[in-house]
């Protein structure tokens with residue numbers, strides 16, 4: 001192929017276009033919205049460092065994609081239960097990197113856009129493609145399996161904070177509320193996978209708990225911008241259909257445990273480019289790299305949902321002694337035992353009313 005048309009202009013699409021254009025393939029990205037990253041506005045997100053050996057920013061750099069974006073390693077982390085009992089976790093290596101999403105010049109999205117354009121990819125805003133003309137679908141999540149509401153605002157908290165609250169009353173069914181702050185900017189979010197219509201009410205509860213704990217001023221919160229968005233959770237059978245490729249969340253590439261799947265999304269764009277450049281099938285490439293990890297994450301999701309208030313409090317009252325990054329890496333490392341347990345647990349949790357269509361192997365839709 002000498003020309004590739006990609007529908008969707010998120011991180012997976014831009015990474016794919018950058019890789020293709022770098023190797024001389026004429027690449028066009030069609031973003032339906034008039035602007036970059038319409039789902040996120042100057043909010044913090046994280047690039048996790050426990051499902052891969054190399055910190056992801058280094059992986060991007062090695063692939064020749066710009067790592068010139070705000071990207072701050074994090075080494076300590078506070079976790080609270082619903083009664084605001086707290087445990088602190090620490091790591092030598094960063095367990096994740098704090099990044100910015102949205103249209104700011106130092107956001108991940110802006111860096112990926114700049115990279116793609118630098119190599120000659122053309123990015124068309126307010127543009128959609130008919131199905132027949134699309135080579136790669138990177139259109140983001142198509143069903144709402146988990147939902148999150150975020151408020152981002154400026155506030156001087158006196159220190160940078162990274163904390164979560166776990167518990168069904170704040171974020172049901174293995175969800176969590178979080179606060180990420182750096183240099184006077186704060187993102188406060190609530191992510192849930194059940195009782196989705198009541199997301200705003202959970203978010204209000206979490207906000208007031210964080211406000212009390214970290215002395216957030218009402219006036220700062222009032223100036224914040226609040227947005228809600230969603231993720232889809234399914235286990236893809238294939239990411240190819242009628243000679244078209246699916247990448248990122250459109251393919252179901254997401255972290256099934258916590259919904260922090262950016263790493264998979266970007267990497268899937270890079271793998272799709274590899275499959276086109278080397279004329280090899282896409283499915284074996286992503287399955288080799290992701291599939292066992294997806295199953296392990298699905299098992300962790302089922303465990304999180306089952307944990308309940310007692311499980312969470314027990315975990316926080318006797319937290320693992322191990323370095324936090326190493327602890328997460330071992331928790332997420334696939335193994336034969338986890339694979340077998342995942343198959344059993346997924347079988348028990350199978351949903352007969354799957355909304356994800358023929359590309360779904362197993363359904364987590366509740």
Ligand SMILES: Cc1cc2nc3c(=O)[nH]c(=O)nc-3n(C[C@H](O)[C@H](O)[C@H](O)COP(=O)(O)OP(=O)(O)OC[C@H]3O[C@@H](n4cnc5c(N)ncnc54)[C@H](O)[C@@H]3O)c2cc1C
Nearest residue numbers: 008010011012032045046139140148229248249260261262
């Ligand atoms: C509130 C929230 C917080 C999150 N936090 C984290 C985090 O901290 N860490 C992490 O790793 N992940 C996080 N995630 C998940 C992460 O944001 C997504 O996995 C990632 O953005 C998916 O990238 P993508 O390229 O697949 O799709 P998207 O980022 O969704 O991009 C898809 C793009 O396609 C466009 N589009 C849709 N349909 C069409 C069409 N027909 N034609 C043209 N364009 C179209 C959309 O406008 C959109 O811009 C979070 C998700 C949410 C909702």
